[in-house]
Amino acid sequence: MLKRMIHFLLLPCSQTTLFIEMQQSGQLSSIQKLRLKLHLAICKLCKAYQKKSIRMDKVLRHHVPQEHAIVFNPIDLERLKNKIREKIKNN
Amino acid sequence: MVDHVHIFDQWVEEYSGALLKRALYLLSDRQDAEDLVQDVFIAAFASYPNFKGNSAPLTWLMHILKNKAADFYRKKYRNSNPISLDYFFDETGSWRDTAMIRDWSSEDLNLMDDAEFMAIMEHCLEDLPPKWKIPVKLYYLEEKKATVVCQEMGISSTNLWKILQRSRLQLRVCLENNWFNTQN
Numbered sequence: 001m002l003k004r005m006i007h008f009l010l011l012p013c014s015q016t017t018l019f020i021e022m023q024q025s026g027q028l029s030s031i032q033k034l035r036l037k038l039h040l041a042i043c044k045l046c047k048a049y050q051k052k053s054i055r056m057d058k059v060l061r062h063h064v065p066q067e068h069a070i071v072f073n074p075i076d077l078e079r080l081k082n083k084i085r086e087k088i089k090n091n
Numbered sequence: 092m093v094d095h096v097h098i099f100d101q102w103v104e105e106y107s108g109a110l111l112k113r114a115l116y117l118l119s120d121r122q123d124a125e126d127l128v129q130d131v132f133i134a135a136f137a138s139y140p141n142f143k144g145n146s147a148p149l150t151w152l153m154h155i156l157k158n159k160a161a162d163f164y165r166k167k168y169r170n171s172n173p174i175s176l177d178y179f180f181d182e183t184g185s186w187r188d189t190a191m192i193r194d195w196s197s198e199d200l201n202l203m204d205d206a207e208f209m210a211i212m213e214h215c216l217e218d219l220p221p222k223w224k225i226p227v228k229l230y231y232l233e234e235k236k237a238t239v240v241c242q243e244m245g246i247s248s249t250n251l252w253k254i255l256q257r258s259r260l261q262l263r264v265c266l267e268n269n270w271f272n273t274q275n
Contacts (some may be wrong), residue, residue, distance in 0.1 A: 010183025014176050021256045025237050027248075029112045045186045052263050054194060055202075059212055060231050062203050077108055079123055084103050088096065091133060 011039045015045045017053075024057050099136055100260045106149050108146045110156055111232045112248045117228055119217060131156045132222065157232075160225070168222040181262050191263075197272050206271055215265035226251060 011019070022028050028036065040047050043053045112133060116126035134155055135142070142151055158263055181187055202208050216224060230251070233239045241248050 002150050012180070013186050013260055014180040014184035017260060018252055018256045021259065023236050027237060027252075045189060045191045048191050048194070049263070052191075053259055055265070056197065056259055056262055058214075059203060059209075060227075061235070063209060063212060063231075072108060072111065075172075077111070080128065081103050081107050081113065083125075084107065084129050085100065087129055087133055088136050090104075091136060 011035045013046050017049060020053050021048050095139060102148055106152055110152060113156060116121050119223055130159050157243055165245045166230055171222050174257045178259050196274060200214045215262050218257050218265060219261060223254050226254050
């Protein structure tokens with residue numbers, strides 16, 4: 001019951017997950033940091049989520065800039081190039 | 092003017108592939124991506140006098156591409172519904188599902204080298220609705236510079252955090268369903 005009260009008064013889990021997001025981008029104010037810390041100290045679910053969130057962030061940081069190996073059909077690409085050339089000419 | 096056309100002829104030849112890749116990655120739709128690349132070259136051609144040559148041509152074209160992608164996003168999703176968290180949290184803001192507690196196995200290092208896992212991550216990312224995944228992808232392309240992303244996309248920072256939050260909640264479920272809970 002006390003736990004529920006604290007959750008509700010201090011910071012609900014729905015808001016905590018938002019703070020976790022901001023924290024990973026270094027965007028929390030000191031008051032927000034404190035509220036997050038207190039919530040995480042008593043909430044196992046959010047603590048577990050934070051761990052997972054950090055790992056997802058790490059993987060995405062590693063993955064996204066590399067772009068996956070999309071391979072285009074050379075004929076399609078040539079068709080696009082010619083279309084662009086046409087458009088530039090008529091511009 | 093003749094030079095100008097000649098240069099663009101070369102640029103189209105050299106950079107179309109890379110630009111289309113990036114466009115397809117951001118928009119996840121072949122037709123939209125091709126249209127975007129055409130728009131990029133037309134815009135670049137028109138503002139060529141502003142290109143000082145301080146940056147490499149591809150860098151400049153990529154920059155235009157990001158702006159065009161943001162335009163596309165704004166036009167398409169400006170009036171979309173607010174983000175709801177009801178699926179994950181009850182009316183008091185507490186988790187609905189306590190399955191969260193189950194730890195994920197294996198080290199990050201192994202995961203990132205695991206082609207199968209990365210394919211699932213990609214699938215989960217692509218599975219997000221476009222109005223979320225475009226900002227999420229841009230956020231990581233811009234190395235998590237939130238202010239840059241907000242500026243480019245024309246969204247508020249509050250909105251960006253909510254999109255990231257909602258997307259990550261969903262990614263977690265997708266990864267558990269397709270990977271972590273299927274491993275022994």
